Structure formats: structure tokens, C-alpha cells
Amino acid sequence: MARRKSRESEFKPDPRQWSLSQLFHLTQLQKQRMLKWALYVLTGILLLTIQDVVMSRVSIFGATTDLPAVYILLITVIEGVDVGSLFVLFSSTIYYFSGSAPGPYCIGLLCAVGIIATLLRQAYLRRTKASIVTCAGIALTIYEMGLFVVGIGLGLTRWDRVFSFLICAGYSFGILILLYPLINKIGLIGGTTWKE
Numbered sequence: 001m002a003r004r005k006s007r008e009s010e011f012k013p014d015p016r017q018w019s020l021s022q023l024f025h026l027t028q029l030q031k032q033r034m035l036k037w038a039l040y041v042l043t044g045i046l047l048l049t050i051q052d053v054v055m056s057r058v059s060i061f062g063a064t065t066d067l068p069a070v071y072i073l074l075i076t077v078i079e080g081v082d083v084g085s086l087f088v089l090f091s092s093t094i095y096y097f098s099g100s101a102p103g104p105y106c107i108g109l110l111c112a113v114g115i116i117a118t119l120l121r122q123a124y125l126r127r128t129k130a131s132i133v134t135c136a137g138i139a140l141t142i143y144e145m146g147l148f149v150v151g152i153g154l155g156l157t158r159w160d161r162v163f164s165f166l167i168c169a170g171y172s173f174g175i176l177i178l179l180y181p182l183i184n185k186i187g188l189i190g191g192t193t194w195k196e
Contacts, residue, residue, distance in 0.1 A: 033189075035189055043071065047071045048067070048098060051065070062167070068100065072110055073113070073114050073117070073140050073176075144169040
């Protein structure tokens, strides 16, 4: 009997004590990744605001930049296909619902060109600045030409505006080159999420 009592008292589980600090305990890596995505979001909001407030009023040779598309495609190619595909889907949807996107077809166009550019870069090229900028720039040009083709199909634009879309892609590519160092530095916070 005494032996049985000693066994019962010996194996009592510790009582569970939950505190708010234990519930929200994050590791250093989790904090860094949260910081990275918070900075991505703030950068996106800033670029969307600049596009809507400033760049939508500036027209050089009949065209302006497309900062949200630059931001979305650059982060998609930098983050890789696993994280980038989710990012391009969510961010293009938010871009459409922000009211500054050309139409709902921008979601499909951005997702398609972003994921294909990222897949091609990961499959055939090493992760360098040149390969990331080139793939994002080609994806941006294809996106702008896709907007032109959809605009022609829906009767929203004319054939003689093709050069305006190409000029917009050129301006946006210049912004992409200038924006790459900032997005790359933010992307390095918390380490890379995938390995090639």
C-alpha cells in the first residue's frame, strides 16, 4: 500500500501555468521575419501612395511609372517561388482592391508573370543581382504588354498607345534598378527562406 502511494505521488504532472508573455513568446528568427514582412508592407504602402499621389499626375512622353507592379514583381523574384507565389497572390489582390490597379485582370497577370519569372530564374540562373533584376524586368515588360493586350481586347485603349506601355515599362525598369538595393536589404533580414 505504501509502495502504491509513493508511485502515485511521484508521477504528478506539473500544473499548467499560462501567462500572456508565454503565449506570445517568439524566437529571434521569428521576430526578424516579422520585422522583414512589416518593412515589406510599409514599403508597399509608401510606393502605392507615391504612385497614387505623385506619379499618377506626372506624364513624360505620355507615360508614367507603375510602382506597385515593380514592388510586387521584385519581391516575388527575390523571395523565390515558395514564398513569392503567395506574396504575389495576396499583394496583387490588395493592389486591385486599393483602387489604383487597372482592373481585376492585373491579379492574374501579376501572378502568372511573377511565378513564371521566379521559376525560370530559380531553374536556370544563379541568385545574383543581375539575374533578379533581369527576370523582374522581363516580367514587368510582359505584364505591361499584357495590360495593353487586355486593354485592346476590352476596348479600353488604342493600338497607337503601344509605345506608351513600352515607355511605362522602361520607366518602371529604371525604378526597379533603383529599388532593388532597398528591397534586397529588407529581404536579408532573418535569412533566406529557401535554398537553391
